[in-house]
Amino acid sequence: MLKxxxxxxxxxxxxxxxxxxxxxxxxxxxxxxxxxxxGKSTLSYTLGGRDGYDVTGGDILFEGTSILDLDPSERAVLxxxxxxxxxxxxxxxxxxxxxxxxxxxxxxxxxxxxLDAVNFLKLVRQKAKELGIEEEMxxxxxxxxxxxxxxxxxxxxxxxxxxxxxxxxxxTDSGLDIDALKVVANGVNDMRDPDHAIVVIxxxxxxxxxxxxxxxxxxxxxxxxxxxxxxxxxxxxxxGYDSVIAKAA
Amino acid sequence: xxxxxxxxxxxxxxxQFKVINTKLPGSDINWMQQWRKQAMEAFSNTGIPTxxxxxxxxxxxxxxxxxxxxxxxxxxxxxxxxKDLSLLDQLPQGPRLVFIDGIYQEKYSxxxxxxxxxxxxxxxxxxxxxxxxxxxDQTAQEDxxxxxxxxLDAALMTDGxxxxxxxxxxxxxxxxxxxxxxxxxxxxxxxxxxDVEEGADITLIEVHKSLEVSASFTNLVTxxxxxxxxxxxxxxxxxxxxxxxxxxxxxAVIEKDSRLESFNLNTGARISRHEAHILIQGENSECxxxxxxLLRDQRHADxxxxxxxxxxxxLSKQMCKTIVDDQAKAVFQGKTIVRPGAQxxxxxxxxxxxxxxxxxxxxxxxxxxxxxxxxxxSHGATTGQLDKDALFYLCSRGLxxxxxxxxxxxxxxxxEIEAVTxxxxxxxxxxxxxxxxDHDDNSAI
Numbered sequence: 001m002l003k004x005x006x007x008x009x010x011x012x013x014x015x016x017x018x019x020x021x022x023x024x025x026x027x028x029x030x031x032x033x034x035x036x037x038x039g040k041s042t043l044s045y046t047l048g049g050r051d052g053y054d055v056t057g058g059d060i061l062f063e064g065t066s067i068l069d070l071d072p073s074e075r076a077v078l079x080x081x082x083x084x085x086x087x088x089x090x091x092x093x094x095x096x097x098x099x100x101x102x103x104x105x106x107x108x109x110x111x112x113x114x115l116d117a118v119n120f121l122k123l124v125r126q127k128a129k130e131l132g133i134e135e136e137m138x139x140x141x142x143x144x145x146x147x148x149x150x151x152x153x154x155x156x157x158x159x160x161x162x163x164x165x166x167x168x169x170x171x172t173d174s175g176l177d178i179d180a181l182k183v184v185a186n187g188v189n190d191m192r193d194p195d196h197a198i199v200v201i202x203x204x205x206x207x208x209x210x211x212x213x214x215x216x217x218x219x220x221x222x223x224x225x226x227x228x229x230x231x232x233x234x235x236x237x238x239x240g241y242d243s244v245i246a247k248a249a
Numbered sequence: 250x251x252x253x254x255x256x257x258x259x260x261x262x263x264x265q266f267k268v269i270n271t272k273l274p275g276s277d278i279n280w281m282q283q284w285r286k287q288a289m290e291a292f293s294n295t296g297i298p299t300x301x302x303x304x305x306x307x308x309x310x311x312x313x314x315x316x317x318x319x320x321x322x323x324x325x326x327x328x329x330x331x332k333d334l335s336l337l338d339q340l341p342q343g344p345r346l347v348f349i350d351g352i353y354q355e356k357y358s359x360x361x362x363x364x365x366x367x368x369x370x371x372x373x374x375x376x377x378x379x380x381x382x383x384x385x386d387q388t389a390q391e392d393x394x395x396x397x398x399x400x401l402d403a404a405l406m407t408d409g410x411x412x413x414x415x416x417x418x419x420x421x422x423x424x425x426x427x428x429x430x431x432x433x434x435x436x437x438x439x440x441x442x443x444d445v446e447e448g449a450d451i452t453l454i455e456v457h458k459s460l461e462v463s464a465s466f467t468n469l470v471t472x473x474x475x476x477x478x479x480x481x482x483x484x485x486x487x488x489x490x491x492x493x494x495x496x497x498x499x500x501a502v503i504e505k506d507s508r509l510e511s512f513n514l515n516t517g518a519r520i521s522r523h524e525a526h527i528l529i530q531g532e533n534s535e536c537x538x539x540x541x542x543l544l545r546d547q548r549h550a551d552x553x554x555x556x557x558x559x560x561x562x563x564l565s566k567q568m569c570k571t572i573v574d575d576q577a578k579a580v581f582q583g584k585t586i587v588r589p590g591a592q593x594x595x596x597x598x599x600x601x602x603x604x605x606x607x608x609x610x611x612x613x614x615x616x617x618x619x620x621x622x623x624x625x626x627s628h629g630a631t632t633g634q635l636d637k638d639a640l641f642y643l644c645s646r647g648l649x650x651x652x653x654x655x656x657x658x659x660x661x662x663x664x665e666i667e668a669v670t671x672x673x674x675x676x677x678x679x680x681x682x683x684x685x686x687d688h689d690d691n692s693a694i
């Protein structure tokens with residue numbers, strides 16, 4: 001589903017990603033772990049297509065086609081979802097308006113009929129209920145004044161509404177209390193099936209107690225230095241990044 | 250260095266006055282005749298202010314001075330189309346007044362007078378001369394300053410209206426006024442007199458609309474008195490053409506326990522200036538004087554307000570949000586004066602500007618002058634571009650860049666519209682903002 005080949009990314013003239021390879025097949029959950037500054041967020045923004053993240057070498061293929069020339073909204077329409085580490089506050093736009101605009105933009109892009117107000121409301125109420133999101137939150141401005149947990153629940157709600165083929169969750173677990181963490185984990189586990197793929201980018205092993213990854217990769221200085229199964233995450237937990245990365249070198 | 254002239258002459262105005270002064274409303278009333286003559290002299294002694302004047306530093310009136318307008322009271326050709334009058338149908342129901350090129354149009358108006366009295370200027374002079382005289386003379390000036398456009402308006406006012414809300418009368422409908430400019434080079438000098446007595450509560454919606462051919466000059470002075478425990482809400486919408494000149498001045502005095510609210514939605518003109526001097530004369534009153542400016546091409550809009558606190562425990566807010574694209578220019582000049590003894594004043598000014606083009610300009614000058622020692626006053630101005638993080642966030646959820654930009658720009662303006670307390674007008678204001686976007690052909694949005 002996703003093939004990243006020898007990816008090189010520059011941000012403000014600094015080479016951050018230096019030859020990264022990653023293959024993700026449908027049905028798989030991959031966890032990318034790494035210390036601060038290893039290039040985790042750069043990888044997720046590059047996959048999302050953010051301006052200022054210049055791909056200077058290599059390629060990203062989604063279902064066999066390069067996505068490098070696609071802008072962020074086209075990638076969303078294709079079925080790539082990026083969960084943000086720091087969801088952006090947008091005062092003045094209610095969450096409900098935002099969600100409806102997003103859902104219909106994606107549906108339109110996918111050649112599906114746009115949802116009318118009634119059907120959209122039905123859908124969003126049902127999804128919100130599943131995630132334990134109060135309707136009152138949907139009336140507030142997007143992420144504005146939300147607690148960390150509310151912001152991440154909102155990310156998972158968006159993921160659930162936009163029905164992506166692949167989700168990339170960038171440190172969606174950081175700083176969450178255990179209840180919010182479970183919501184995130186449940187969202188991911190609900191999406192898990194043979195047609196969908198998930199890439200979880202995280203600093204902490206704790207999330208992996210709730211989401212069982214098929215593969216774990218260690219990212220260091222812009223490259224994947226070790227890959228393994230969930231046992232690798234256990235090793236990280238016991239020995240720490242320094243030791244595991246040193247062994248890989 | 251030679252001092253720059255503070256005024257430039259506009260001599261043709263005095264000639265026009267000589268020709269028409271016997272036909273103007275009130276020409277058969279002695280005091281009115283005298284009053285106009287004095288004003289004409291005052292204007293002739295000054296002329297049009299230049300940028301050498303601090304208050305006009307950012308708005309250049311040279312073009313207005315050079316331009317010749319046809320004499321007021323010129324015949325009206327009815328070549329406007331029904332579409333322009335049907336604009337009224339989009340507004341809330343209520344007594345309505347229509348002015349075309351500065352003249353009251355009885356046949357298009359429906360100024361039903363019930364508990365609230367609404368008279369066009371001529372009728373007001375006949376029926377309520379004393380009150381009208383009092384209000385005409387009312388200013389909210391500091392010291393003995395003069396205002397050339399107020400003088401010019403006094404001399405040439407071709408029409409206007411007077412609203413009298415008697416004690417404790419609460420209007421159940423807003424008064425709706427349409428000012429239509431139909432002829433190129435027409436000039437209208439209008440006077441609005443708002444007399445809100447103790448405990449009364451009224452809402453006024455004013456729409457200025459120019460036909461596309463119009464390169465007109467509108468000079469409008471509003472004198473307002475809000476009595477104790479009364480409320481006046483004003484919503485003013487400007488749809489001018491890029492060639493219009495629109496100069497508006499409000500002089501308001503508000504008494505204790507009262508509330509004055511104003512909101513102006515303005516898409517600019519060649520020159521558009523919305524100015525106010527507000528004097529808070531009694532305790533425990535509130536003044537909200539807000540504006541949203543949406544400007545593109547080479548349009549110019551100027552929001553200038555001065556609120557003087559002369560009593561304790563009052564609150565004033567001046568909020569102005571601008572969106573400036575292309576080579577347009579927005580001006581914010583907000584001043585809050587707290588006089589000695591006006592303790593516990595809460596004064597607040599905020600000007601947020603969103604620049605959408607590298608050639609767009611904003612001049613902003615928030616000022617405080619505080620002569621009391623127990624007050625809470627703040628002012629601020631921000632100028633910036635759209636938040637890149639927010640744009641990427643929205644685009645990553647499938648919105649095109651254009652959709653994302655529109656959503657963010659609308660959100661920027663939204664709280665200003667949200668602050669309008671007359672809910673019935675909000676859908677219309679939101680539609681106008683949408684129309685402004687839809688009429689955009691060539692900008693980046």
